[in-house]
Amino acid sequence: xxxxxxxxxxxxxxxxxxxxxxxxxxxxxxxxxxxxxxxxxxxxxxxxxxxxxxxxxxxxxxxxxxxxxxxxxxxxxxxxxxxxxxxxxxxxxxxxxxxxxxxxxxxxxxxxxxxxxxxxxxxxxxxxxxxxxxxxxxxxxxxxxxxxxxxxxxxxxxxxxxxxxxxxxxxxxxxxxxxxxxxxxxxxxxxxxxxxxxxxxxxxxxxxxxxxxxxxxxxxxxxxxxxxxxxxxxxxxxxxxxxxxxxxxxxxxxx
Numbered sequence: 066x067x068x069x070x071x072x073x074x075x076x077x078x079x080x081x082x083x084x085x086x087x088x089x090x091x092x093x094x095x096x097x098x099x100x101x102x103x104x105x106x107x108x109x110x111x112x113x114x115x116x117x118x119x120x121x122x123x124x125x126x127x128x129x130x131x132x133x134x135x136x137x138x139x140x141x142x143x144x145x146x147x148x149x150x151x152x153x154x155x156x157x158x159x160x161x162x163x164x165x166x167x168x169x170x171x172x173x174x175x176x177x178x179x180x181x182x183x184x185x186x187x188x189x190x191x192x193x194x195x196x197x198x199x200x201x202x203x204x205x206x207x208x209x210x211x212x213x214x215x216x217x218x219x220x221x222x223x224x225x226x227x228x229x230x231x232x233x234x235x236x237x238x239x240x241x242x243x244x245x246x247x248x249x250x251x252x253x254x255x256x257x258x259x260x261x262x263x264x265x266x267x268x269x270x271x272x273x274x275x276x277x278x279x280x281x282x283x284x285x286x287x288x289x290x291x292x293x294x295x296x297x298x299x300x301x302x303x304x305x306x307x308x309x310x311x312x313x314x315x316x317x318x319x320x
Contacts, residue, residue, distance in 0.1 A: 069095030076101060076145045076152065087118065087236070088147070091155070100233075103150035107236070112244075118236030119151035120283040125212050125235035126153075127279055128292075131271045132264040134204045136232050153233065159226040165196045165219035165248050167319070179251020182315070194319060196251055200260075201230050206249040207261050210306060211268060211295055212238040217247035219320040239284050241291040243309070246316045253307040262300060269296040 071094055078101070080091040088106020092099050107118045119142060126140035140153040170183050170191035181194040196202060202222070209217050215237040223231040237244070257265075271277070272293050280289050299306070308314035 067095075069097055071097065071099075071152070072141065072143050076143070078146055085234075090147075092145070092152075094152075098155035100153045100155055101145050101147075101150055102152075102236075103145060103147035105148045106150075110237075112242075113237060113240065119149070121238045122151040122153070122235045124280055124283040125238050127276060127283075128212055128268060129208060129232075131268050131276050132204070132208060133267065134201075134208070134264060135229065136205050136208045137235065138231050138233065151236075156223050156225065156231050156233070158223050162224035162226075163219075164202055164222045164224045164230050165194070165320075167192050167194055169193070181248060181250045194248060194315075196249055197230075198251065199228075199230075200258075201228070202249065203252060203258075204261065204264070205230060205232050206247070206252060206305065207257070207264065207299075208232065209247050209249060210245060210299055211265065211292065213240055213244050213291070213295060214238050215240065215244035215246050216316050217249060218316050218318070219248050239288045239292060241285075241287045244312060245306075245308075246313055248315055248319055250308065250314065252305040254304060256304045257299075262303070265296050265300050269293065269300070272296070 074094050076092050076094050078090050078092045082089040082091060087108050088103055090101045092101045102119055104116050104119050107116060109115055123140050123142050126137045129137035138154045138156050140151060142149060143152050170193045173180050173193050173195055177198055178195045179198045183191060183193045186192050221232060221234045223233060
């Protein structure tokens with residue numbers, strides 16, 4: 066079977082993902098399974114301009130490509146049955162793995178995991194929100210700081226069988242104001258690695274060239290300037306930030 070043209074070939078809807086807050090569909094382009102989010106199905110938000118979430122998802126993919134860490138699956142804009150929208154390659158998760166979890170507060174492993182916060186569940190039991198302590202997830206946390214991700218829920222991290230982790234649902238990114246809300250706070254205050262610093266440098270440099278030109282079709286001038294400023298600030302600080310400002314530090318729900 067010939068390789069399908071992911072932009073021009075027919076996008077056929079095969080189902081709807083009903084847990085998403087915006088209209089989200091499962092579809093196929095030839096034999097390729099994709100996720101499709103039409104702009105027409107985006108719910109209005111008080112703090113993000115209407116009809117921009119699909120563009121932000123594509124912008125997040127472009128920044129991910131510049132980092133060269135494979136955080137975001139291939140994502141692009143195209144027409145579909147419900148108009149123009151974001152299309153992303155479907156990723157099959159490993160149901161036996163969880164990159165983020167809620168566990169009993171007195172059972173947090175001494176190694177291999179980072180604790181984010183503690184609280185009580187509906188039965189009054191003390192629980193801890195934890196995530197893996199792995200290089201691949203650290204990279205996602207750096208990516209989230211740079212793109213100002215306001216909605217990194219646990220379910221927005223896809224654990225793949227080979228150990229890779231993809232991040233999805235990046236519609237709430239690139240706001241010019243501080244909006245970082247994430248479940249990946251476990252490295253707060255820790256120094257960046259040389260690999261992470263190199264990734265930030267790649268994005269900073271690319272913003273002055275091709276990446277900046279591509280993002281100009283997807284984000285506002287102010288949002289691109291804020292992106293560059295976040296890269297510079299993070300590089301200068303040389304370490305993961307801690308929660309700051311009046312915004313909640315984590316999204317709700319957590320998953």
